[in-house]
Amino acid sequence: MNERTSRWVRRFHPVEDARVRLVCLPHAGGSATAYFPFSRAALAAGLPADVVAVQYPGRQDRRGERCFDDLAAMADALADDLGPWFDRPVALFGHSMGATLGYEVARRLEARGAEPIGLFASACRAPSAQRIEYVHQRDDDGLIAALKELSGTDTTVLGDDELLRMVLPAVRGDYTAVETYRHDGGAELRCPIHVLVGDTDPVTDLAEAGAWRAHTTGTCDVAVFGGGHFYLNSQLDGVVGTVATTLARWQRATPIRRPGRGG
Template identity: 65%
Template structure:
């Protein structure tokens, strides 16, 4: 469970620790929730403190209106970060979360408190535009998209009551990410590590490589076996990458 510091807020902490020298803020995929990153938090504690964003419209925030705009989500998350500024902060976002992490990092840099680095997983570069309209499909169409990506357990996809509960948030998230367009503003100056599955049906390796143009800092592309949710089966490899990169980044001077 999240501790009292994060209760009722946008950010959840599952394993509080005083030993960590760096904190990793994780941003979920479309339809995802903070608890998706509970296993990552458990695995990396106490050396790295993992916290996760809880978007409105799901789990304990289910009664709140969903936010259908990437930039509005980024603004709201950045507003929460001063409470978590007692140690260096890195960002990890998967799929939609990668785009939000990018926008959060841009705001952090503009505000003079840059992250030590950004992990962008399972998402094409912001400048690579695609016309998509999953959010305009009927419920069966949205479920079909979820099944294609295999991001939701079969048990959940087969439970009509649970599906009715999550579909509004899923549709809202798809709208947010499908209507997002890169504005061509200042790019990142800090390090960027991009991860992608080698058989991802919606993010090609070249689309992932295109992230390189979005930072003047160091860039690394890691391709792992699997589809869009490669990180489920490749959890250990992803965690090793996180630990290694944070070890490097924490020793690097941050932009001012």
Template identity: 55%
Template structure:
């Protein structure tokens, strides 16, 4: 099915268009996150790399739209939205839930005769590993406590009850989607996988992150940074350097 320009733009955001870039990087937000989380990445890497960011339904300017309940359905919708973006290499960067979504997008690309240039999987254990997690079943206070412990959401927002009530449904939905995700049957990717993780991440140990190696025949590497689940906020320069180095050859 052909996707319209308006549909594409609803899902895919370009903060700094770079039509002359030789490679694109599609960024996928964490649970409760939005495309704007990657604005600094776009600013830093443009114009050598064109950074695109996915805006999920149920937040910011898409707040009135219903959230999507499963990672698989979300991957289907994002892949459809990518539509025409097949004229140059496309790398994927996903943090936390976004890493799982990136894996599912890479699988869809390969099933369609395409291949992700690189899959950057950040802050997430390997897709085949399992933890019995049920944060999405907590009450609102329990969900807010989880967000504060991970320091992934602006604490000023957490103190504003009106804003909090607007974003909690989307956050809960995302947690439900990723906590009920199970890796589907199928072989490994042929795309290179680069895993980035904080050394004190409560959501994934380094050993669990190493399990990503089983998901590709195209090369695997792991880099451990100081920090917790949102290590990339304090290690931004090093993370951007890692991305630039990996994509440099593609960008020429």
């Protein structure tokens, strides 16, 4: 697969002979480069997966494109783009907003006859456990304060007010998408879900993380790590190890199906 043919997918450390592909979806306000450290750590650990990251519109090399403010529409567009990446078994890894988006993408792929081998849902409340929040309606200063509180955006950006204000339209679009999302109660996933959460996450408590069990007819496991909403930054080796073990189990247990573009 040539990543230059994809509007959405970026590869930092290609592993051409990998047995499985791991598609990583960033948090609200994030970009594909948020997964550069994860991709590098996975390569160093010998993770037998081709790790790729999703680039949302409205940032970095897609800055000239209009960002999405509707999560369902974003899921539609991303699912359409992922078809060629199913030349091998595919799993999805989403952090925060990326987990909800990954869930909706997986639902669409399964409806088309595709079978992701599993979904990693990181630092995210279950779709049925969403809270009513209005961060997206704050003024620019309020939105910046929310970003700094979670410390998820690159620290270089947080320290540069001019740069930070340049990315605010994409941040606001992401927050609008996730805060206006409502689970529609349709068909749940057939693939397994592995939930990862920090034990001091101010956004997702353990009960809300455990509620993912209602969203698959497959297995659902929960792994708790030390840390807050972005525990991933300090627990990278442990996360890579968990992903490696889980991917191996999923690949052995799940049949491979390839997606179409309709249906």
